[in-house]
Amino acid sequence: MSETSLPEILRARGLRLTAQRQLVLEAVHELGHATPEQLHTAVREVAAGVNITTIYRTLELLEDLGLVTHTHLSHGSPTYHPVGEDQHAHLVCRDCGAVSEIEPEVLAPLAGELAKERGFRLDIGHVALFGTCGDCGETK
Amino acid sequence: MSETSLPEILRARGLRLTAQRQLVLEAVHELGHATPEQLHTAVREVAAGVNITTIYRTLELLEDLGLVTHTHLSHGSPTYHPVGEDQHAHLVCRDCGAVSEIEPEVLAPLAGELAKERGFRLDIGHVALFGTCGDCGETK
DNA sequence: GTACATGCAAAAGTTTTGCAGACAT
DNA sequence: ATGTCTGCAAAACTTTTGCATGTAC
Numbered sequence: 001m002s003e004t005s006l007p008e009i010l011r012a013r014g015l016r017l018t019a020q021r022q023l024v025l026e027a028v029h030e031l032g033h034a035t036p037e038q039l040h041t042a043v044r045e046v047a048a049g050v051n052i053t054t055i056y057r058t059l060e061l062l063e064d065l066g067l068v069t070h071t072h073l074s075h076g077s078p079t080y081h082p083v084g085e086d087q088h089a090h091l092v093c094r095d096c097g098a099v100s101e102i103e104p105e106v107l108a109p110l111a112g113e114l115a116k117e118r119g120f121r122l123d124i125g126h127v128a129l130f131g132t133c134g135d136c137g138e139t140k
Numbered sequence: 141m142s143e144t145s146l147p148e149i150l151r152a153r154g155l156r157l158t159a160q161r162q163l164v165l166e167a168v169h170e171l172g173h174a175t176p177e178q179l180h181t182a183v184r185e186v187a188a189g190v191n192i193t194t195i196y197r198t199l200e201l202l203e204d205l206g207l208v209t210h211t212h213l214s215h216g217s218p219t220y221h222p223v224g225e226d227q228h229a230h231l232v233c234r235d236c237g238a239v240s241e242i243e244p245e246v247l248a249p250l251a252g253e254l255a256k257e258r259g260f261r262l263d264i265g266h267v268a269l270f271g272t273c274g275d276c277g278e279t280k
Numbered sequence: 281g282t283a284c285a286t287g288c289a290a291a292a293g294t295t296t297t298g299c300a301g302a303c304a305t
Numbered sequence: 306a307t308g309t310c311t312g313c314a315a316a317a318c319t320t321t322t323g324c325a326t327g328t329a330c
Contacts, residue, residue, distance in 0.1 A: 072212035119274025134259025
């Protein structure tokens, strides 16, 4: 439950702490990986009046502050999740749509090679791997 | 330039071979990884009357036929590329937006481990890795 | 009090759907 | 001839923008 001190980070930039910003950040932590739409719904359960526009603007801000990131999991809308804490990548099954997480260690060798060969710094929290999951693979 | 016989695949399903379908598939091969919008522009250069709707419908069909796949490279629109031939993954720089390709061999160990540990069959042609490229990393 | 944030409404952009006419077979 | 495809128009979504009001500081 480390909140990485939103108030301080905001203050350091001369920005303001608002209920909306706290709620959106909380929702991102609660939901794990969620679309703007889903976050909107979640926030609304606590504060009914919050506008979807604010969700988008706040997510952009939080991402800029380094508190959240987003990934494109197959479909149209991106999903947001907290940064830091649990760095992890996503495994997305194209058949059943299931999303599972994998530990960063699995990607470490790859990240190392990319850095060495290309100078490319892999953002592990941003990785989405597509394919067929065990269940769907067997059935076929 | 192996065309993987579009006519035959269509016929086998009782579907029809049209100029539009040939043009869209050709464009996907030519452009490498392109958004529906970009494909539309490319196709229009040859056949001006083709509608964007047809691009979407055709891409869906071609994907269903296993001739093309799509990947989500950062922004809103997905990009489509041919299946088979040159299996490759994408490296996307979040700072400058540059997209480069990496050879499938780099991903082979990872693919192997995922298959072994999770029974997950990684679709290499679908992989998009985000991070910071060499140029942007140095500058900072 | 002042500048930043939010809500609202509208715009912009993307993807989907319905339907009548065109066309491959 | 017949059933599939396409183009057109409109609808459904998602995301962005402008502006007046509200509010943290």
